[in-house]
Amino acid sequence: MNDSDRQTQMLHGFNHMQCMHMLFTQGMYYDIELIIRDKRYKTHKSILHAASPLFRTKLNQNIRELVLDCTGIRDESITKAFEFLYQGTVDLRLEQAANVVKLAEMWQMDELKKYCYSYLETVCLDNRQVTQKNEEIDDYLLNNFLKIRNHERFLKMSADNVKRLLSSDNLQVSSEEQVFEGLSQWVKYDWTNRKNDLYSLMKCIRFSLCSVSFLLEEVTSLCCESVEGSQLLFDALKWHQMPQKRSTLPVMNSKFRMKKKQVLIVGGDSFGMSVTIDAYNLTTNSWTHFVETDIKNSFSTVIFKNNLFMFGGWNSEEDLNTKVCSIDLLTKDLKQLAPMIEKRSYSTAAVVNGRIFVMGGYSDIKELKTVEEYDYVKNSWKNVASMKSKRFCHASVVYKEDIYVFGGCNGPDFLNSVEVFNTKKNQWKILSPMKWKRSSFAAVVVDDYIYCIGGSSRLALKSVERYDPGRDTWTEVRALPVNHFGRSAICHNRKIICFNNENSGPIQEYDPANDQWRIIGKIPNSRYYYDAFVVDLNL
Known part of the structure; x- marks a missing residue:
């Protein structure tokens, strides 16, 4: 397509939008009414359908009315959303933006959300606005520092x-190094006029949380521009290298900044390549690289005592029992552990009262029902009671000191069978089966229910089932907007977040309170059969 074609295409789309806006303002050809609280909003299905996956799942040819729960949303925000739907732009004021963002998230209108964030980025980085100390502005700056630190308006603060x-x-x-790097960019932007502010601003940096190598290689050149800065650097080096003398040094801020909870994405089948571990910030919807290992694919994982444990997997040639290791989530140090008794990939792992169990999986040419327990104190393994069924690519969760195992594959067949392991009695018991046979799916505990989500049964599944352990019963709940393949799902704030396996695949959130799904983000790279954990550490 050449430039002329692109311009023609853009003009064609613009004319269509103008026509739809005219129909909206003149009240013509309405075919749906949104009922929100005590008000009715007439609009067009085609516009709603094009703007949001939420409406694509809710609207059909015959529906004429749709009741929506918009608790906490102001009427003016709803009006602004319709303005954006029909014009692609909206006239916002600062005090309106946060509520419009909330509505955009509720209605899964990503383009409106991006528009609001772009508006906030422009306004929030304007010094005249920042000096008002508006709380919404501060939240945006604090949550998006890594993004705005290269922005010209930050550099002009x-x-x-x-x-x-x-x-x-x-x-x-x-890391605290990122704070210093931002400060360094700001100072160098106008060195002549800002060098006198350097010392007071450097005292905001928590140098006790920086590595010694970073202090020597990156901080030294900037600090040594002043006597005060040099002294600050020397005190930081003494704090690191002479901990016995810390009480004699000037008070140094060694408090970690308050992190929002993050999700670690671990493992996955990546075609024989080494495995990266990535961190997803639930607040900022952003990704950071955490650590890279030489561990291969399809291992099972648990987090215990601030360590990530990884068991087995395969190396593109054979299944493994020797690849057993732990990574300290604070220091990122990797430690090799005793090998398992059996080779296994596509297994699951669970921790109950300090006891670590690895269940089932695949071993070269056979499916497994065996279970091993790892003693982290003795660094040794032992066999415990085997499951009733052989299975791999299954899902498991811990609920009230018992381990529940769901579905999977036994070689020729997909499974819907369910069993529970009483860790105290070392016994397995068969439970009511799921409605759907499924493998490579997620299982998550929310309150007193267990949700089994998506997966595969020769075809990818969107179905979601809820299990009641107290009654041993199953109930189908609302299906996924986009099918979910893999076991990567977590519970956060009593909601379920599923991470898909495809490159740029969706991150989907389910709210059990209203039985609704919405898409909240995208996966940065492709892998499948990986684990996800919520962590509350200073990553």
Whole structure:
């Protein structure tokens, strides 16, 4: 397509939008009414359908009315959403933006959400607005520091505003080094006029949380521009290298900044390549690289005592029992552990009262029902009671000190069978089966229910089932907007978040309270059969 064709195409789309806006303002050809609280909003299905996956799942040819729960949403925000739907732009005021973003998330209108964020980015980085100390502005800056630190308007901030930002406990960064790098960029942008502010701003940096190598290689050149800065650097080096003398040093801020909970994405089948572990920030909807290992694919994982344990897997040639290791989530140090008794890939692992269990899986040419228990104190393995059925690519969860195992594959067949392991009695018991046979799916505990989500049964599944352990019964709930393949799902704030396996695949969130799904983000790279964990560490 050449430039002329593109311009013609854009003009064609613009004319269509103008025509639809005219129909909207003149009240013509309405075919749906949205009922929100005590008000009715007439609109067009085609516009709603094009704008949001939420409406694509709710609307059909025959429906004429749709009741929506918009608790916490102001009427003016709904009006702004319709303005955006029909014009692709909207006239916003600062005090309106946060509520419009909330509605955009509720209605899964990603383009409106991006528009609001772009507006906030422009306004929030304007010094005249920042000096008002508006709480919504501060939240945006704090949650998006890594994004805005290269922005020209950040580089033009006043020293007072930079100090207020860098000194906050709620600044969202992966490391303190990133805070210093932002400060360095700001100072160098106008060195002549800002070098006198350097010392007061450097005191906002928590140098005790920086590595010694970073202090020597990156901080030294900037600090040594002043006597005060040099002294600050020397105190930081003494704090690291002479811990016995810390009480004699000036008070140094060694408090970790308050991180929002993050999700670690671990493992996955990546075609024989080494495995990266990535972190997803639930607040900022952003990804960071955590660590890379030489561990191969399809291992099972648990987190215990601030360590990530990885068991087995395969190396593109054979299944493994020797690849057993742990990664300290604070230091990122990797430690090799005793090998398992059996080779196994596509297994699951669980922790109950400090006891670690690895269940089922695949071993070269056979499916497994065996279960091993790992003693992390003795660094040794032992066999415990085997499952009733052989299975791999299954799902498992811990609920009230018991391990529940669901579905999977036994070689020729997909499974819907369910069994529970009483860890105290070392006994397995058969439970009511799922409605759907499924493998490579997610299972998550929310309150007193267990949800089994998506997966495969020769075809990818969108179905979701809820299990009641107290009654041993199953109920189907609302299906996924996009089918989910893999076991990567977590519970956060009593909601389920599923991470898909395809490159740029959707991140889907389910709210059991209203039986609704919505898409909240995208996966940055492709892998499948990986694990996800919510962590509350300073990653």
